[in-house]
Amino acid sequence: MDCLHGIDEIRYSDWRDSLYTRALSRRIPLSGGIELTFRCNNNCVHCYCNLPASDRNEMVREMDTETIKKTIDSIVEEGCLWLFITGGEPLLRRDFNDIWVYAKKKGLFLTLFTNGTLIDEEIADLLHEWRPFSVEITLYGATEKTYESITRQPGSFRRCIKGIERLIERGIFLKLKTMAMKENFSEIGHMKEMAERWGVSFRFDPLINSRLNMDRSPLSQRLRPEDVVVLDMIDEERRDAWKDLCMRAEEIKGSELLYDCGAGANSFHIDPYGNLYICIMARKEGYNLRKGSFKDGWNNLIASLKEKRASPENKCRTCNLYHICGNCPGWSQSEIGVDEGPVDYLCEVARRRAEAFIDMDFQNKEVKG
Amino acid sequence: MIYHKDDSFVARRLDEELILIPVRNKISDMNYIYILNEVGARIWELIDGLRDAKDIVRIIQEEYEPVEDLEADLLEFIADLEKIGAIRPSA
Numbered sequence: 001m002d003c004l005h006g007i008d009e010i011r012y013s014d015w016r017d018s019l020y021t022r023a024l025s026r027r028i029p030l031s032g033g034i035e036l037t038f039r040c041n042n043n044c045v046h047c048y049c050n051l052p053a054s055d056r057n058e059m060v061r062e063m064d065t066e067t068i069k070k071t072i073d074s075i076v077e078e079g080c081l082w083l084f085i086t087g088g089e090p091l092l093r094r095d096f097n098d099i100w101v102y103a104k105k106k107g108l109f110l111t112l113f114t115n116g117t118l119i120d121e122e123i124a125d126l127l128h129e130w131r132p133f134s135v136e137i138t139l140y141g142a143t144e145k146t147y148e149s150i151t152r153q154p155g156s157f158r159r160c161i162k163g164i165e166r167l168i169e170r171g172i173f174l175k176l177k178t179m180a181m182k183e184n185f186s187e188i189g190h191m192k193e194m195a196e197r198w199g200v201s202f203r204f205d206p207l208i209n210s211r212l213n214m215d216r217s218p219l220s221q222r223l224r225p226e227d228v229v230v231l232d233m234i235d236e237e238r239r240d241a242w243k244d245l246c247m248r249a250e251e252i253k254g255s256e257l258l259y260d261c262g263a264g265a266n267s268f269h270i271d272p273y274g275n276l277y278i279c280i281m282a283r284k285e286g287y288n289l290r291k292g293s294f295k296d297g298w299n300n301l302i303a304s305l306k307e308k309r310a311s312p313e314n315k316c317r318t319c320n321l322y323h324i325c326g327n328c329p330g331w332s333q334s335e336i337g338v339d340e341g342p343v344d345y346l347c348e349v350a351r352r353r354a355e356a357f358i359d360m361d362f363q364n365k366e367v368k369g
Numbered sequence: 370m371i372y373h374k375d376d377s378f379v380a381r382r383l384d385e386e387l388i389l390i391p392v393r394n395k396i397s398d399m400n401y402i403y404i405l406n407e408v409g410a411r412i413w414e415l416i417d418g419l420r421d422a423k424d425i426v427r428i429i430q431e432e433y434e435p436v437e438d439l440e441a442d443l444l445e446f447i448a449d450l451e452k453i454g455a456i457r458p459s460a
Contacts, residue, residue: 012402015404019383019384019386022384023383026384076381079384081383104392104393105379105392106379107379107390109390129394131391131392131393131394
């Protein structure tokens, strides 16, 4: 029999990596995300999904409390351990507390994505008692003027700062992040300084998506590709990471799968209406969890998507910038409406990064893509 | 001594491991994770607020091949569970 040397206490990161490796061959859906609503109390200029907070039609369309709880039961049954809860603004749901505690009691490691403006004393106390794996708050600017030029919601900056402070006071593990765009380009550094003063991490993403219905209006906020590289350069950690990737890019051996990542192998995404997708971005095909089980959706539709091979005509796969640009079916679907094909903006950002980080002369070197 | 499980922990079986997950009133210190081996998982199952620790030893001895110092090992294991707050002595 096994010896009983107490409890095996293993470093979390070692255990996580080991579990992912072991779970990969068995296609266990270890991690996923769920959007509780697309409604939001902000009205951000760049958002891919936001709808008015009081939209009654949306409230009717969204999964009700019991459906969400059944969904949580089913993902836990299949082995989900890490779940991020997002929106829209998930704290708009009147049943948020109920859903949160239910998911915690099921033993899920929960991450909450929120704009922070609805974190009042009650929510902060709830999160203190039923601890998240982490809370990630999107900070849209370092100043009220910039922040609210993006959220288009007077008073939102002050409420967000207050929400952040409430979490910090309670020692809740918090991360700050932002979407870098034209409106806040000049304040990215200041936001990072704010995060440092609070003692929390900060990251930014400069790649803005179209709306889910392919409305391209958020794209007007996109940074120029050269400005994306400027931001990469001013952040030492980011600069090193991009340099490392660019130097290794041509040696990375990709797979032949269309979904060349963890999507559908061990991760999934669920929208507010109960549709199961292979990831948060690729929503062309979904499985309706109101009509079938998570197990069925995961083992059939998601498995079949995961098995799809990239087309031999997909010129992205032979491009020497493929591992720099980050293009994937999610990007192609949202930008050009098909599973595969170059997204011009990503191509240009990748070219700029390659030029900047490995000093490649793309005027003289043929880019296969 | 009789112990019961504390509801601030949830046990999850994942890929043939039983892991103990703190869910309530715990600092989200994710540097370490608690994993029970097969015998540990069986003991966890037997801790129900009704059985005495000695009854649990007897059941384990019946179900598994005997090993030296099993009782001492069991007590150490239970002490570890109590230390992390996963079980508490029943009144």
